[in-house]
Amino acid sequence: MDDYVVGVLSNIGVLAFLGLSAYLLLLTGEISFGQQAFFAIGAYAAGIATAIWGWPLAAGLLFGAAAGAAAALVVGVPTLRLHGLYFAIATLAFAEMVRLLFELLRYQVMIDGELVGPNGADGFRDIRYVFQNNIEPQQFLLVIYALLVAVLLGFALLERTRLGVSFRMIGVDYVLAQMHGVAVARHKLIAAGLAGALAGLGGGLYAHLTTYVEPRLFDVMLGVHSLAYGLIGGLGTALGPLLGVLIDIGLLESIRAFAGYRMIIFGGLVALLLIVRPRGLLDEILVHRIGGAWRRWWRRRAAKEAA
């Protein structure tokens, strides 16, 4: 496969984690502008684990996900009482604080005659696990998508369990959910932790994909992007954020011909799309209809075979 295509697909895969992270919180009815903070924490944690401490990739990614989850709980607890815009701005404030803290973080270790590690605003370069262990870009792409498929399967399972239904109940009306006996606070923390872990995992993959991260990457823009992926692709299913990332990056790549005007076209298209489909392409109504049609087709086929 062409290196360029592999690169684009890898980007799509990694950003899908970020989109899914924001999507999970959107399910519980909360808008988060701060998932990029856990993305950053995952990136730095996984990078430090493999580049400085010499851990294997799997352990590094796990560490990144765990760090993301832990940070998400740290911010989740004080913001439990907040809703809507207040919660959104609180997550934004937290994310900016994390970014600024990374600009101050300096943790460098001399390895093989070179300084390796995060160096404040200059960023964290030489996260070279992929190169040191001769992992081809195609192999890393496989790793990214294997993990992504596992996560999507997890989401599909989640929608069928009590936990997933509770999440959606809280998202629609948390007061009503509470009256039905759903432990809202606990569920919100679980959602926050899972979302943080997802973003952390994505961040770890991103760090190893690009080998260089700096605090500037993880600004508000990235955070609003993560929200936009879910909104564009649709909030009805976990495939929505993935579709959103595909559309975003795919569209951007395909209108390269309009070199200087890409953003203008893209921004306009997204705005128009949202007018027509405010909950995204694969919104709940469409997913419900597709699900219904599928079930009817299946039942008709079963009836035909029985006859």
Added chain:
Amino acid sequence: MTILCRRAVLAAALWCVPVAAQAAETRAKADVNCQALPTRLQYDCTLRLANARTDEPLSGATVRVGADMPSMPMAHNVRPVQATAEPEAGTYRARLTLEMHGDWALRIDVTGPVRDRIVKLMRFEPGRAEPSPRSR
């Protein structure tokens, strides 16, 4: 545990263990010099690649140069271009067409005798390009 299960666990464990260190890992280093071309947002970049340890120029490598804006990853990135080898050993040229002026992170992917990726932060303005003031 079934045989399959045992094999799966063994495979996972092997994947987790870092591959035994191969021969002393070679790293590349690059010197980048970019000149602005008369057409807007186009730059001609000359790269001098060398072995980071021995300082010996790296010839015969396949070099691809891509660029991304640090402040907006993947929004303004540049499609990687193949750099052409110059007669002088270890020197390559690539023409970059950027989307915007400002700070860009050049991503130099080297395959061939050495496999490595070098990231260089540069600031591109109309008419000139220089290493970003913040980079090493």
Added chain:
Amino acid sequence: MIDFVQNTIDGVMIGSSYALLALGFTVIFGVMRRLNLSYGPSIMLGAYFGTLLHIQFGAGPLAVAAATVLGAAIVGIYVERLCFAPMAAGAGIASMVSSFAIWMQLEQAAVLLLPRHTYAFPPLTDGAALTVGPFLLRADQLVVLSCVLVLTAAVHVGLYRSRFGLALRAIIDQPMAAHLVGVNVNRATLCAFAGASALGGIAGYLVLAVDQQVTPMFGMWATLKGLVAMMIGGLGSIPGAVIGGLLLGLIEAHSQWYLGPQARDLVVYAVLFGFLVLRPGGLLGAAPAGAMPVAQPRP
């Protein structure tokens, strides 16, 4: 002691610009109950129009100011028509993401207009500084402060003493009820948006004239400052926006002096986070009654 007072003066000076940004932001938020992420970028595009005039035709400060304000207002109308007007009442997030998409559009438009990373912005005055005792006051900063006071008074008068202001306050309270008593909600919202963007345009012009340079990052900066000032002062409260802006300026000036420029932004966000966790209503706003400030059903 002298440092403290000087920093306080500096803080109030820059804080007045923040107050103006927050004022425009609050008017939009109060009327729409939705976040407009294109607020800063529309101001920036207006400023770029002004800069273009200055560079191409050597226009003076007044012409540049007029271009900035007009440009910001026109772009604000564009944003309103595309991102907010067509959306149904419940689609708050969609409007926000739409305004974000337009933010990226506006940023690219600005860069297409003027490709360089930084441009010199014409200053307000010759930069003469006044010294009052041991304290330094810049003439242009004083102009900014007086403009802010005048504009805040004007907004207050506009809101509380005019028919349009009455209509706006009715819409802020209950859009459907306002419609039922004969207020043209869509038109009033559009005018409010244009007015708020124009206000932002003035604020942007004043900030840039003091700073004397403009970059494409100004859009995000202005949105963030307006947002933070508004949240600290109290969501949806006009006096709160002003006080929030001044407080933000003070916090910035003092933390920059004692802790350095990097820690300054950190402190600001920590304060914002603290406010949201402990007192979400900000200084003057009412504590939120649990539910999100939702957009009310609109006609």
